[in-house]
Amino acid sequence: MAVLWLVLLVGLPTVFLGLFVWAVIQHFLTAEVPSAFEHPAKFRFMHCVVLYGMTLGTILEKLRICRMPKFVQFLHDVLPIKKDPNLLVTDMHFGVVPVRLFQPKAASSNLRRGIVFYHGGGAMFGSLDSYHGMCSFLARETDSVLLSVGYRKLPDHSFPSIPKDCLHATIHFLKALETFGVDSSRVVICGESVGGWAVAIVTQALISMSSLPQIRAQVLISPITQAINFNLPSHQQYRNIPFLTRDLMSTCICKYLVIDPSWREAMLKGVCIPPDVWKKYRKWLSSDNIPQRFKSQDLQPELVGPFSEAAYLETKHIWNTEVSPLLADDKTIAQLPEAFMVSFEYDVLRDDALLYKKRLEDQGVPVSWYHVEDGFHGCMILFDKKPFSFSCSLKALNAVVSYIKGI
Incomplete structure (x- = not known):
């Protein structure tokens, strides 16, 4: 059991890091960011995060755990709502x-x-x-x-x-x-x-x-x-x-x-x-x-x-x-x-x-x-x-x- 927990503790972060690296590579291979953008670095980072979330959602969907759109929606809706007094x-x-x-x-x-x-x-x-x-x-x-x-x-x-x-x-x-x-x-x-x-x-x-x-x-x-x-x-x-x-x-x-x-x-x-x-x-x-x-x-x-x-x-x-x-x-x-x-x-x-x-x-x-x-x-x-x-x-x-x- 201890070995299993060790594998999970080491393996899961490695998988998540690998997926994010893949998302970054995909962004630079496919995305175009015009030079006129106000904050191109921020824009690129945000797109990498979106790609990461969609990729992780797609994997979960193939594993029949959760549909990709629902997973992405969950990530977005988990952000706190600001109440206006x-x-x-x-x-x-x-x-x-x-x-x-x-x-x-x-x-x-x-x-x-x-x-x-x-x-x-x-x-x-x-x-x-x-x-x-x-x-x-x-x-x-x-x-x-x-x-x-x-x-x-x-x-x-x-x-x-x-x-x-x-x-x-x-x-x-x-x-x-x-x-x-x-x-x-x-x-x-x-x-x-x-x-x-x-x-x-x-x-x-x-x-x-x-x-x-x-x-x-x-x-x-x-x-x-x-x-x-x-x-x-x-x-x-x-x-x-x-x-x-x-x-x-x-x-x-x-x-x-x-x-x-x-x-x-x-x-x-x-x-x-x-x-x-x-x-x-x-x-x-x-x-x-x-x-x-x-x-x-x-x-x-x-x-x-x-x-x-x-x-x-x-x-x-x-x-x-x-x-x-x-x-x-x-x-x-x-x-x-x-x-x-x-x-x-x-x-x-x-x-x-x-x-x-x-x-x-x-x-x-x-x-x-x-x-x-x-x-x-x-x-x-x-x-x-x-x-x-x-x-x-x-x-x-x-x-x-x-x-x-x-x-």
Whole structure:
């Protein structure tokens, strides 16, 4: 028994150290860190830690001990939550959907603004806890009642769990605005990353529900707005920049949409796009809609290989507007409320935001836009994670606060 304990005491630290060394090697072999980054060494260290956690989670999954996304989520949620003495925070459920309500404690003579928030995380990660700090900041700084939606996600739930849960929670909130002390004429829907994708889908769905209070504005932070064209300029230029590489993005999409991973390469090359369908939708999907200043000189063609009907049949639900809200018809888009778009320069999803921005503007929807020149995907969640925060994190969050306060 003593020998067994000795082996464990020596062996486990060696294994963990070896995994971290492997993560460091993987980072330097695959990741690109632009020289313009504010703290490149800190950024590299954080990515190595993320790779380490995902690698350890993958090993545990292969040993059938724990699913990788759940393990990574556990590591993130184990961090302590900072309680704000100015807010009353209540956990509850709207049906099967867990939600967290943030209410300012100070008395108000008027009904407050309402914010419905959908977190990010690529449909695999992210939670009410991991976005608690951001939601607290938004509720406090805008003096609003904020509802954070803990939608169901991978690995236990796939499409359409996210838009379905977000829509259900939002409808429940809209029906009870008076109970929560919210002004029905000042409700904002806000989301980051996959949460921004949910904002686009839910806002479109609510148009047909005339019995509910109308949404005053939509805030989309680094959203994914289509799952069709993976060769936009930002997809090519920033494909290897953490924390959302093009490979990780496409993997999350395939897992969530239950597309066999063997078709992932076909999606990346665009061979699953029928020429006649591309001709119809390229006016919305093509990089022609991206301003020239965002394009490099060495861009590759958007459709790399010959069309494959088999790939199309296996992936054709990507053309559904509940997957690619960018493809909603003009009539639907024209009825949408005003929007505030936040994009980050070093983000593989930068151009998804730009495409949706143009789509809205072409149909007369007022759009305000804030572009963070030194920002990267996921930076906002780090705004209060000192010493791992970046100035771009708070800049973007303050821009969102400033816009919402104007509602």
